[in-house]
Amino acid sequence: MSVPIRRPRRRGGPYAWIVWGGVAFFLVNLLALILSVVVDSFATSWFGDWLPRGFTMRWYAEAWDEFGLGDVLRVTLVVALAVVLVALALGVPAAYALARRTFPGKRLVLLLLLLPVLLPPITYGIPLATVLYKFQLAGSMAGVIAANLVPALPFVVLVMTPFIEQIDTTIESAARMCGAGTRQVFLRVLVPLLVPGILAAGILVLVRTVAMFELTFLVAGPDSQTLVVALFSAAFTPGIRAAQAIDAMAVVYTMLSAALLAVALMFVNPTQIVAQVKETPVD
Amino acid sequence: MTTGLRHRLAERGVDRVLLLLVPAVLTLVLLFLYPMLYGVGLSLQPRTGGLLDNYRAFFADPYQSGTIGKTMRLALPAALINVGASVPIAYRLRGRFRGRRLLTAILVLPVTLGTVLVADGLLRYLGPKGWFNRVLMAIGLVDEPVRLIYNYWGVLFSLVITGFPFAFLLVLSYMSGIDPTLERAAATLGAGPWERVRRITLPLLAPGLATTFVLAFVLAFSVFPSANLVGEPANETRVMAIAAYDAAFEKYDYSMASTVAVLMGVFELVVIALVLLWRGRLYTGSTGGKGA
Numbered sequence: 001m002s003v004p005i006r007r008p009r010r011r012g013g014p015y016a017w018i019v020w021g022g023v024a025f026f027l028v029n030l031l032a033l034i035l036s037v038v039v040d041s042f043a044t045s046w047f048g049d050w051l052p053r054g055f056t057m058r059w060y061a062e063a064w065d066e067f068g069l070g071d072v073l074r075v076t077l078v079v080a081l082a083v084v085l086v087a088l089a090l091g092v093p094a095a096y097a098l099a100r101r102t103f104p105g106k107r108l109v110l111l112l113l114l115l116p117v118l119l120p121p122i123t124y125g126i127p128l129a130t131v132l133y134k135f136q137l138a139g140s141m142a143g144v145i146a147a148n149l150v151p152a153l154p155f156v157v158l159v160m161t162p163f164i165e166q167i168d169t170t171i172e173s174a175a176r177m178c179g180a181g182t183r184q185v186f187l188r189v190l191v192p193l194l195v196p197g198i199l200a201a202g203i204l205v206l207v208r209t210v211a212m213f214e215l216t217f218l219v220a221g222p223d224s225q226t227l228v229v230a231l232f233s234a235a236f237t238p239g240i241r242a243a244q245a246i247d248a249m250a251v252v253y254t255m256l257s258a259a260l261l262a263v264a265l266m267f268v269n270p271t272q273i274v275a276q277v278k279e280t281p282v283d
Numbered sequence: 284m285t286t287g288l289r290h291r292l293a294e295r296g297v298d299r300v301l302l303l304l305v306p307a308v309l310t311l312v313l314l315f316l317y318p319m320l321y322g323v324g325l326s327l328q329p330r331t332g333g334l335l336d337n338y339r340a341f342f343a344d345p346y347q348s349g350t351i352g353k354t355m356r357l358a359l360p361a362a363l364i365n366v367g368a369s370v371p372i373a374y375r376l377r378g379r380f381r382g383r384r385l386l387t388a389i390l391v392l393p394v395t396l397g398t399v400l401v402a403d404g405l406l407r408y409l410g411p412k413g414w415f416n417r418v419l420m421a422i423g424l425v426d427e428p429v430r431l432i433y434n435y436w437g438v439l440f441s442l443v444i445t446g447f448p449f450a451f452l453l454v455l456s457y458m459s460g461i462d463p464t465l466e467r468a469a470a471t472l473g474a475g476p477w478e479r480v481r482r483i484t485l486p487l488l489a490p491g492l493a494t495t496f497v498l499a500f501v502l503a504f505s506v507f508p509s510a511n512l513v514g515e516p517a518n519e520t521r522v523m524a525i526a527a528y529d530a531a532f533e534k535y536d537y538s539m540a541s542t543v544a545v546l547m548g549v550f551e552l553v554v555i556a557l558v559l560l561w562r563g564r565l566y567t568g569s570t571g572g573k574g575a
Contacts, residue, residue, distance in 0.1 A: 019371045023390075030393060030444065032414055033404035040407055050417065094307035096300070103297050109308060116315050118497075118555060120505030122524045123548040124315055126531050126540050127322025150315050153307055211397060213508055214524075231399045232508055250400040257395040265388065 034254075041247035059248040067230055067249060073256075076226040079141065079216075080209040083148045084202045091156030092198065096190070098157065099164035113154040121214040124150065129218040139221025147215040152205045159204065163197035164190075203264040210257055227253050326542040337542040347526055347543075351550060354522040357435070357506060359554075361442035362499040365450035366492055373455040374484065378463075387455065394448040401441050402512035406432055409440070437513035438520045442503045450499045457491030458484075486565075493562035497555050504551050523547045 041059055043052030063069055098109070116124065128147055132138035137146065167190070175189045191198070213228045220229055231253055234246050292298065329337040342348045372390070376383055393401075409415050411428035419425045431437060461484060469479045507524040514520030523543060531540035 016375060019375050022368070023372060027389065029408075029415070033401070033408040033444075034396070036407040036414060037400060037404045047412070050414070090307045090310055093303035097303040101298075101300055103301060104295060109304065112308065112311055112316065116311065118501055118552070119548050120501065120524065120551060122505055122507060122527055123544045123551075124319055124322070126527055126537075126544045127325065128314065128318040129531075130325070130537050130541075131318045131321055146314055149310065153310060157307060207394075213398065214505065228397060228399065231397075232512075235399050235403065235512060247403060250397070250403050253397055254395055254400050257397060258392070261392075261395045 037247050038251055040244055041251050043244055059242065059244040060252075062242070063245045063248040063252070066245065067234060069249065069252065071223075072225060072227050072230045075141065075224060076210060076256075079144050079148065079224075079226055080206050082145045083152050083209045084205050086145070086149060087152040087156045087205055088198060088202055091153050091201070092160055092194070093186075095157045095160035096164050096186075099161045100169070113157055116150050116154050117158065121151065121212070122218075125215045125218045128215075132219055138219045139224065141224045143219045144216055144224045144226070147219045148209050148212055150215070151212070152209060155205060155208070156201045159201040160194070160197055163194060167193055200264075203260070207257065207260050207264055210260060227256065322541040323545055325538050326545050329538050330536060337539055338546070340539075341542055341546065346521075350521055350523045350526045350543075351546070353520060354504060354506070354524075354547075355550075355554075357438055357442060357510075357520065357522065358500055358503040361439060361446055361503040362450075362496055364443055365446045365499045365503075366454065366496050368447065369451040369454035369495070370488070370492070373451065373458045374480070376455060377458045377461075390451055391448045393444050396445065398441065398445055398508040399512070401444050402437075402509050405437055405441055405513050409437065432513050434515050435519050438506065438509050441509035441513055442506060445509075446499055446502050449502060450495050453495040453498065454488075454492065457488055457495070460491075461487050489565045490562055493558050493565070497558050500554060500558075501551065504547075504554075523550075 039052065040046055042055045042057070044054040044056050046052035098106070125147065128150065129138055132143045132147065137143040171189060171193075172185055175185050180188065210226070211228060212226075213232060216226050217229045217232065220226065225233070227249075231246070231249050234249060289298075326337055327334050329340075340347070376386065396404075407413050409431040411430075415431075416425075416428040419429065420427075431440070465487070466479050466483050469483050474482065505524055506522055507528070510516055510520040510522045510525055516525050524547070527540050527543035527547060530536050530543055
C-alpha cells in the first residue's frame with residue numbers, strides 16, 4: 001500500500017486567473033452560441049423573446065424531406081470514404097519511398113506535396129473546376145472525389161512519413177533474410193506495424209473531407225452535394241426555407257462531425273500529432 | 284539496364300522503391316499541377332487585351348484590389364489571436380493534472396461545429412435580439428444593441444471560433460514536446476517563473492509558433508463561407524475568395540477568376556515566406572518544441 005503523499009497545490013496567482021477567466025468567458029459564449037442554434041431548431045417561432053413560444057420536432061422532419069437529407073448524407077459518406085481509401089492506397093506507398101530513400105529531386109516532390117496543403121483551396125479549386133468541367137467530370141461524384149483528393153493525398157503522405165521513419169529498417173531486412181518478397185514485406189510486416197498511423201491518417205482525412213467546403217462547392221452538381229455544401233446553399237438563400245429547418249440541418253451536421261471526432265480521439269492522442277510527448281512521471 | 288548503371292543509380296538512392304512514389308505524384312500532377320498551370324495560362328489570356336491586362340485591370344480597380352487588404356485585415360489578426368491566445372492556455376495545460384484531457388477535449392470541440400453552424404449561431408446569438416445583446420442591455424452596459432454581425436466583427440469572431448482549436452492543438456503539442464527538465468534546471472539555478480517563461484519556454488516554442496501561425500493564417504486566409512454569411516460580402520468583407528468566386532460563377536469570366544486565384548496564392552505565399560524566413564533565424568534543436 002502506498003502512502004498518499006501530499007503534493008503542494010499548484011499556486012495560481014493573478015495571471016492564472018486571467019487566463020482561466022478568459023477561457024471561461026470564451027466557453028460560456030460559445031455554449032450560448034451553440035444553444036441558440038439548438039433551441040431555435042426546436043422552436044415553433046422565436047421573435048424577440050428570451051425563449052421561443054413552444055417547441056416542436058417538425059423542423060427536423062422537414063429538413064429531412066425537403067433537403068433530401070438522406071441522400072445528402074449518403075453522398076457525404078460515400079465521397080468521404082472513397083477519398084480516404086484512395087488517399088491511403090496511393091499515399092502510404094509514397095510515404096514509404098520518401099521515408100526510406102534520399103534521391104535527386106526529392107525536394108521537388110516534397111514541394112509538390114506541400115503546396116496543396118498550404119495554398120487556399122479556392123486558388124487551385126477554381127482552375128481545377130474549370131479543368132474538370134472541360135473533361136465533363138464536374139458535377140459528378142467522381143469529380144468531387146478527385147477534387148477532394150488534392151489536399152487529402154499530400155496530407156496522408158506528410159502524416160505517414162514520420163510514422164514510417166520510426167520503424168526500424170532491420171525488421172524489414174530480417175523479413176527479407178527469411179525469404180519474404182517485397183509484397184510480403186509490405187503486407188505482412190509493414191502494414192501491421194503501421195495500422196495505428198494508417199487509422200490516424202484515415203480518420204483525420206475523413207473528418208477533413210466531411211468538413212471541406214470550398215472544393216466540393218466548386219465542383220459538385222445537384223446530385224453530388226455533400227452535407228456542408230447543401231447546408232451552405234440552404235443558408236445562403238434565405239427566405240425560401242424556414243430558418244429553423246436550416247438550424248436543424250446544422251445541428252445534424254455538427255452531430256455527425258462530433259461523432260467522427262469522438263472516434264478520431266479514440267485513436268489519436270491530440271497532443272502527439274507533431275511531437276512525442278515526454279511527460280513527467282507520476283510520482 | 285546494365286548492372287553498372289543500376290548500381291551507380293542505387294548509390295544515389297534511385298532504385299525500384301521509388302516506383303512507389305509514381306501513383307501519388309502522377310495523381311497530384313494531374314489534379315493539382317496541371318490545373319494550376321492551366322489556371323496561370325488562363326489568367327494570361329484575358330477576354331480582351333494583351334498578356335497582363337487581367338492583372339492590370341485587377342490592380343487598377345480599387346473594388347478588386349481592395350480585396351487584398353480586406354483579406355489580410357481579417358486573416359492576419361485572426362491568426363495572431365488564435366496563436367496568441369493558445370500560448371498562455373497551453374502553458375497552463377502543459378503539466379499533468381486531473382481534468383487535463385477533458386479540458387483539452389472541450390477546447391478542441393469547436394472543430395466539429397463547421398462554419399455554417401458557427402455563422403448561424405453568430406447571427407442568432409450576437410444579433411440585435413440575441414441573448415448577448417439582451418444580457419448587455421439587461422445589465423445596463425449599452426442602451427441599444429451592439430452591431431456585431433453582417434460586418435467585419437462577425438467574420439473575425441467566426442474565424443477565431445473555427446480556427447482556435449487547430450492553433451491550440453498544435454501549440455499544446457509543441458509545448459508538450461519541450462523537455463520539462465529544462466525548466467526545472469532553470470528553477471534550480473534561481474530563475475523565477477516569469478524569467479523561465481521568457482528565457483526557456485518561449486525561445487524553444489518560437490519555431491513551433493511560427494509553424495502554427497502559418498497554418499492558422501492559411502486557414503483564415505481562405506475565408507469564404509463566413510465572409511458571405513455573417514459578413515458584408517458586397518463591401519467590408521469582400522475578400523479575395525469572394526472576388527474570385529464572383530468572377531467565375533457570376534460573370535463567367537474564368538480568365539479573371541484564375542487571375543484572382545493566382546494572386547491569392549501569391550499573396551499568401553509571400554506572407555508564409557516572410558514568416559518562415561524569420562523562423563529560420565530561430566533556434567531549432569533536439570530539446571526544443573520539435574518545431575523543425
